[in-house]
Amino acid sequence: MPFRQRERFERTDVPRYSPYRNAIAIAVLVAVGVLLVVLLGTLWAKAQKPISVGNESLSKSLQAQGQVTSPDGYTVSQDSFTNVLVLTVDDVNAKSPKLTKAQILSLDATARKGTLVTIPLDTKVNDGKADVRLQDLYSGSGASACIVPLATAANLRMTHAMLASNDVWDKIESYKGAGVSALMSHGADLLYSINTDMSTGDLMDVAELVQSIGVNNLKRMDAPASQEADGAGGNWSVLNSAQLGVDIGIMVPAA
Known part of the structure; x- marks a missing residue:
């Protein structure tokens, strides 16, 4: 009885052996490995940079402030103000950064306007014991x-305080039009340029308010x-707190 030769069929559900298969797999693994090395290196570099938010020492000092007093003929505005003391330093991450500029950023959220006031570094203040620059x-x-x-010298109540590098305003402006999530994902450098009492959320709120007003x-x-005269043969600057309050808009004529 003759035997029928069995027909052979190719199974499509079983991968065919290819001499290039191992080479492709190795290439993919190498590529993935390179990407992982780059990613881990980037994350490690970021982890080594200090992100200084929520500074408790600054927070405690802010809480210790006294009340603002109204000069004769003026009263405190009902607008919603955010006052940020900005101390610009040469290197915010240095052990002992050098102070190069002192400013007060006053933001009026009600009127959508803001003022950046430069304070003389030789301003006369009192530390509770004596007058000092x-x-x-x-x-x-x-x-x-x-x-x-x-x-106290400025007759203002600071909402927040921060040490910042010189380029912090340029960075805030560069994120113009970005929402909170975008600021967080693309503005990480901003966090590496400051040391502040603010939480990340507070910082983003201030940054967005500055953006809405416009840095320029x-x-x-x-x-x-x-x-x-400072009594020691030199001079220091004495703030005119009444005029400062009027210039910023925090003090308005009494009705």
Whole structure:
């Protein structure tokens, strides 16, 4: 009885052996490995950079501020203000950063306007024991020690305080139009440029408010001040707190 030759069929559900298969697999694994190395390296580099938010020392000093008083003929505005003391330093991540500039960023969320006031570094403040220049108080006691004395001299209540690098405003402006999530994902460098009492959420709120007003639209001014003898043969600057409050808009004529 003759035997029928069995027909052979190719199974489509079983992968065919290819001499290039191992080479392709190895290439893919190498590519994945390279990507992982790059990713891990990037994450490690980011992890080594300090993100200084929620500074408790600054927070405690902010809480210790006194109340603002109204000069004769004026009263405190009902607008919603955010006042940020910005101490610009040469290297925010240095052990002892050098103070190069002192400013108060006053943001009026109600009127959608803001003022960036430059404070003389030789401003006369009182640390609770004696009168001293702002820059000397910073050098001797640090940023936290400057908050209450400067707030008292300026007759302002600071909402937040931060140490910042010189380019922080350029960075905030570069994120213009970005929402909170975008600021977080693309603005990580901003966090590496500051040391602040603010939480990440607070910081993003302030950044978005600055953006909505426009960095270029901020009114820039030097704090009104006069020179006074320091009693040791030199001079220091004395803030005109009444005029400063009027210039910022926090003080308005009494009805």
